[in-house]
Amino acid sequence: MRVGILGAGFMGKAHLAGWAETGAEIVGLASRTASGAAPLAAQYGAEAFPDLESLLPLVDIVDICTPTHLHYAMTLQAIRAGRHVVCEKPLARTTEQARHMLQAARAAGVRLLPAHVVRFFPQYVNARNQVMAGEIGKPGVIRLLRGFYRPKKPVGNWFLDEEKSGGILMDLMIHDYDYARWIAGEVESVYARKITGYWPEAPVEYGLAILKHRSGALTHAAGAWAYPPPAFRTSLEIFGEGGLLAADAGNDAPVNDLLDMPPAEAPDIGLPVTEQMEDPYTVQIQELYTAILEGRDCRVTAADGLAAVQIAEAAEQSARSGQAIVLDLLPEVTGDAEVEK
Amino acid sequence: MRIGLLSFAHHHSQAYLERLQSIPRVAWIGAADDDAGRGRRLSQAGGAQFFSSFEDLLGQKLDGVIVCAETARRRRAVEMAAAAGVPVLCEVPLATTAADARAMVDACQRAGVALAPAFPLRFSPAIRSFKQDLDAGKLGRPLAFNATNCTAPPLEQRAWYADKALSGGGALAGNAAHLVDLLRWLLGEEAAEVYARTNHIFAGGAYPVESAALEMITFASGVFASLDLSWSRSELASPWSGLKVEMVSERGSILAHALHENVEHFAALDTSGCWLPLGGDLNQAMLAEFTGAIAASRPPAVSGLDGLRAVEVMEAAYHSVEEGQPVEVLRY
Numbered sequence: 001m002r003v004g005i006l007g008a009g010f011m012g013k014a015h016l017a018g019w020a021e022t023g024a025e026i027v028g029l030a031s032r033t034a035s036g037a038a039p040l041a042a043q044y045g046a047e048a049f050p051d052l053e054s055l056l057p058l059v060d061i062v063d064i065c066t067p068t069h070l071h072y073a074m075t076l077q078a079i080r081a082g083r084h085v086v087c088e089k090p091l092a093r094t095t096e097q098a099r100h101m102l103q104a105a106r107a108a109g110v111r112l113l114p115a116h117v118v119r120f121f122p123q124y125v126n127a128r129n130q131v132m133a134g135e136i137g138k139p140g141v142i143r144l145l146r147g148f149y150r151p152k153k154p155v156g157n158w159f160l161d162e163e164k165s166g167g168i169l170m171d172l173m174i175h176d177y178d179y180a181r182w183i184a185g186e187v188e189s190v191y192a193r194k195i196t197g198y199w200p201e202a203p204v205e206y207g208l209a210i211l212k213h214r215s216g217a218l219t220h221a222a223g224a225w226a227y228p229p230p231a232f233r234t235s236l237e238i239f240g241e242g243g244l245l246a247a248d249a250g251n252d253a254p255v256n257d258l259l260d261m262p263p264a265e266a267p268d269i270g271l272p273v274t275e276q277m278e279d280p281y282t283v284q285i286q287e288l289y290t291a292i293l294e295g296r297d298c299r300v301t302a303a304d305g306l307a308a309v310q311i312a313e314a315a316e317q318s319a320r321s322g323q324a325i326v327l328d329l330l331p332e333v334t335g336d337a338e339v340e341k
Numbered sequence: 342m343r344i345g346l347l348s349f350a351h352h353h354s355q356a357y358l359e360r361l362q363s364i365p366r367v368a369w370i371g372a373a374d375d376d377a378g379r380g381r382r383l384s385q386a387g388g389a390q391f392f393s394s395f396e397d398l399l400g401q402k403l404d405g406v407i408v409c410a411e412t413a414r415r416r417r418a419v420e421m422a423a424a425a426g427v428p429v430l431c432e433v434p435l436a437t438t439a440a441d442a443r444a445m446v447d448a449c450q451r452a453g454v455a456l457a458p459a460f461p462l463r464f465s466p467a468i469r470s471f472k473q474d475l476d477a478g479k480l481g482r483p484l485a486f487n488a489t490n491c492t493a494p495p496l497e498q499r500a501w502y503a504d505k506a507l508s509g510g511g512a513l514a515g516n517a518a519h520l521v522d523l524l525r526w527l528l529g530e531e532a533a534e535v536y537a538r539t540n541h542i543f544a545g546g547a548y549p550v551e552s553a554a555l556e557m558i559t560f561a562s563g564v565f566a567s568l569d570l571s572w573s574r575s576e577l578a579s580p581w582s583g584l585k586v587e588m589v590s591e592r593g594s595i596l597a598h599a600l601h602e603n604v605e606h607f608a609a610l611d612t613s614g615c616w617l618p619l620g621g622d623l624n625q626a627m628l629a630e631f632t633g634a635i636a637a638s639r640p641p642a643v644s645g646l647d648g649l650r651a652v653e654v655m656e657a658a659y660h661s662v663e664e665g666q667p668v669e670v671l672r673y
Binding site: 147189222228 | 484485543553571573575590667
């Protein structure tokens with residue numbers, strides 16, 4: 001099938017490299033900041049396009065790697081044109097938007113798959129396999145942490161524009177809400193705090209969320225934009241009735257770089273690098289592509305993407321209001337939403 | 342100095358007895374216990390003279406008393422000690438209710454005797470050094486904390502920890518106080534509001550009290566802290582190894598895995614490891630400070646009010662669990 005990538009930023013680049021490892025034909029790369037797009041597209045034997053509209057007629061699949069607030073309109077546009085959609089997390093900026101996207105994809109009979117890459121990281125996959133095999137019994141407490149430095153971007157830093165990105169409680173921590181749900185099932189309530197909630201001009205950001213699952217399990221998620229570049233940490237601990245699983249990507253990294261790196265050299269956004277044979281971003285794209293190509297199930301669904309957005313929105317709402325937020329049951333999530341065909 | 346130990350209900354009592362023996366100024370130790378069989382056995386093992394009642398022990402011209410009764414019975418023991426004019430070191434939480442804790446503070450104040458809650462973390466050199474740097478402004482303004490005081494369920498040692506009438510609750514009641522005190526001490530401000538969630542999943546739900554607890558405290562300035570108090574660790578883990586504190590400040594983050602300096606020892610033919618702790622013993626330091634304060638006629642480093650504040654937060658936390666929303670911390 002033919003694929004077009006939308007967005008030539010950090011994620012667009014990562015996805016492009018993944019698509020190159022599939023049998024898909026990379027037709028084009030569309031970006032408003034066209035200066036970056038052309039050389040990148042050429043690298044993959046593709047063309048640069050100024051927008052989604054020009055790219056759409058030429059592809060079967062659109063891979064949306066633009067800022068969060070653009071996912072909704074772009075996805076609907078692609079679905080209306082009868083294209084399958086792969087979309088970076090968060091699936092959308094709001095639960096409402098995500099629900100429309102799901103419903104539109106179903107009605108049009110096209111696939112919509114969110115790119116929740118943590119589901120493809122070896123430690124996270126391995127831990128889940130252990131849980132599913134019953135190795136630690138019923139999960140009681142899940143502790144997840146994801147921490148980077150404050151992302152730097154050129155002017156128009158959309159990460160820091162919370163209206164567009166949802167702030168740390170959505171943009172960063174959605175990875176862990178999705179993972180927690182993958183381990184312990186549906187979330188019933190969310191309570192969250194973040195530093196910029198009480199000090200908007202803080203030079204660092206840190207968010208904490210307590211999720212209560214319907215199963216009774218409790219998840220503690222922590223997100224940080226507070227470490228010195230180029231440091232990153234991600235860790236998981238799953239405490240079950242009969243044991244504990246723990247993985248710490250900061251400490252378990254094959255090479256621990258504690259060298260002081262001048263800010264200019266630090267990568268734009270922290271992304272964990274793994275020494276595993278297969279790059280998780282590549283494995284992800286391969287699986288999503290195969291799912292679309294062969295009409296098969298995938299380890300993540302649009303309903304998962306929607307559920308994660310719902311938790312993230314609730315976390316933001318909690319931090320704003322100071323209250324715990326109880327989640328509504330979404331039929332798209334609780335119903336037969338396993339297979340998006 | 343003559344020291345009395347009121348009850349062996351709390352499992353730390355045995356360690357306290359052992360440590361007291363190596364404090365030179367302590368010349369004589371007596372003990373009493375509602376459970377006479379346990380009391381006699383542990384007194385003999387620890388080198389204390391056993392008395393069959395708290396009254397008898399308190400009649401022995403004591404210089405200080407250490408209360409290790411079940412949580413719900415600490416008020417009675419402390420009030421008796423106050424009536425006898427003897428300063429008290431009391432296990433935490435001081436009581437199962439803030440009203441009881443307030444009564445204990447008042448009783449000791451009226452009697453003019455010190456009431457010291459047993460918060461050994463205040464005596465950790467690493468933590469003291471951390472606080473020094475914090476107070477000196479070297480670490481930046483504290484903004485948020487991610488803290489854990491996770492332990493194994495203490496029930497192998499004493500069954501009463503799972504009896505709510507005696508313990509006040511499970512993991513939250515057992516583990517929160519130390520972290521709450523630590524945070525109050527580091528920040529120098531009071532908790533304003535608490536949110537807490539619990540579950541009963543560990544050990545297949547066998548315990549009638551909660552075995553997992555997560556709290557989030559918001560302080561008056563807006564600083565927030567999460568506390569994981571769960572009984573989620575194994576007995577094989579080293580003592581205090583479940584104590585971790587990440588502090589985020591305007592300068593970045595500091596992760597303290599306090600009291601983690603151990604040598605891990607695995608005997609070749611033995612599949613279970615054990616820990617050989619390095620560094621000073623916190624209980625020793627705490628007891629030395631308590632007895633030293635008595636000898637010097639000065640107030641102990643940690644006050645009854647500190648103990649009361651921790652109980653207030655605990656009470657609010659349990660209310661929050663019931664209501665599913667954050668609850669304001671009430672002061673008594």
